[in-house]
Amino acid sequence: MDWLAKLGQSTLERFAAIGRATGMLLGALLAAPQIKNISLTIKQIYVVGVQSLSIIIVSGLFIGMVMALQGYTILVDYGAEGSLGPMVALSILRELGPVVTALLFAGRAGSALTAEIGLMKATEQLSSLEMMAVDPLRRVVAPRLWAGLISMPMLTLIFSAVGILGGHLVGVEWLGVDVGSYWSIMQSTVEWNEDVMNGVIKSVFFAFVITWIAIFKGYDSVPTSEGISAATTQTVVYSSLAVLGLDFVLTAIMFGIE
Amino acid sequence: MTSRKVEVLVGLFVALAIAASLMLALNVASQGTVGQGDTYTLYAKFDNIGGLKERSSVKVGGVVIGRVEKIALDPKDFTPVVTLNISTAYDQFPETSSASILTSGLLGEQYVGFQPGFTIDDIENLADGDYIADTKSALVLEDLIGQFLFSKGSD
Numbered sequence: 563m564d565w566l567a568k569l570g571q572s573t574l575e576r577f578a579a580i581g582r583a584t585g586m587l588l589g590a591l592l593a594a595p596q597i598k599n600i601s602l603t604i605k606q607i608y609v610v611g612v613q614s615l616s617i618i619i620v621s622g623l624f625i626g627m628v629m630a631l632q633g634y635t636i637l638v639d640y641g642a643e644g645s646l647g648p649m650v651a652l653s654i655l656r657e658l659g660p661v662v663t664a665l666l667f668a669g670r671a672g673s674a675l676t677a678e679i680g681l682m683k684a685t686e687q688l689s690s691l692e693m694m695a696v697d698p699l700r701r702v703v704a705p706r707l708w709a710g711l712i713s714m715p716m717l718t719l720i721f722s723a724v725g726i727l728g729g730h731l732v733g734v735e736w737l738g739v740d741v742g743s744y745w746s747i748m749q750s751t752v753e754w755n756e757d758v759m760n761g762v763i764k765s766v767f768f769a770f771v772i773t774w775i776a777i778f779k780g781y782d783s784v785p786t787s788e789g790i791s792a793a794t795t796q797t798v799v800y801s802s803l804a805v806l807g808l809d810f811v812l813t814a815i816m817f818g819i820e
Numbered sequence: 821m822t823s824r825k826v827e828v829l830v831g832l833f834v835a836l837a838i839a840a841s842l843m844l845a846l847n848v849a850s851q852g853t854v855g856q857g858d859t860y861t862l863y864a865k866f867d868n869i870g871g872l873k874e875r876s877s878v879k880v881g882g883v884v885i886g887r888v889e890k891i892a893l894d895p896k897d898f899t900p901v902v903t904l905n906i907s908t909a910y911d912q913f914p915e916t917s918s919a920s921i922l923t924s925g926l927l928g929e930q931y932v933g934f935q936p937g938f939t940i941d942d943i944e945n946l947a948d949g950d951y952i953a954d955t956k957s958a959l960v961l962e963d964l965i966g967q968f969l970f971s972k973g974s975d
Contacts, residue, residue, distance in 0.1 A: 716837030723840035
């Protein structure tokens, strides 16, 4: 009977964690925004957004280049290498841009958020804030949540633009696809609302999920060195899984058969 | 001051994101200019342009010499008029040249195939604003099948 009790206990613990996560999210979102906290948000946009730029740009470039190379070798057999532009653009705008940006963001910024907040908890900085009657949800959590929500769509746009330029670099400059057909067929195929905006909407959802998981894992971590390391690992694993699962659901809603 | 530096970098980040969305809006969702150099304009009337699009290429023997600039319907006789921008590097085509709408590959995009005509002394070259007299329409598969079935039926 011992294992049954353990099962029940861990189930209850899961539900309690979900409850705490929701409470923390509501506390951070519903806290009245304060003007003086805007500078804190800008600081966090710098940490999660600007510092992720290099990895986003480099991966976007290489993914666009690889897409063009792979697509070309297949399309050229059918004499359809003119369709390389839309192939690269659509796959990056709809799927690879939002998803790869989200996975990189989880690894680069999400883990850092968890470790930072976890260490704040371990060194009792969060309790000290409460002692000084400063709400840590408002002071520490809310700026990071907003920064993630603002940064991720912008990173996704940059990723997509760089990826399509990378496709141009390989497809047109190197493999000799006609520059007019690369851009003109892409332009006649890609629609702003259907393709570009749906990618941006996806990235907003991903940003929400990743920052929520990252902040909660840090906020809820066991305040020891093992606890923080476990929380950081869980952040990356859970948010990657959540992004991939959510991506399927969003794709089914956006592009699925009605 | 570190916060000043942070503000500047965040501003640059936002500017970069705006530049990326502008690039997606102008180049991916609607076409900017693909540098071509100096061009001159020719017109061609077709009965049916099939799937020809603006900015499709104009080719002579597979070499791109220009682009389709505009496709419009002649308001008088209701035939499509295609405006072609041809590079001034190729301005020696005789008036007897012909244009036809071809498809690259089995499923590829359509383009204007330009066929230079013969040159005799009293035949002038095509100049800016001229109409190409000899044109062949796009091959529409449905029409072809229809004709085939019709000719079979009359046998």
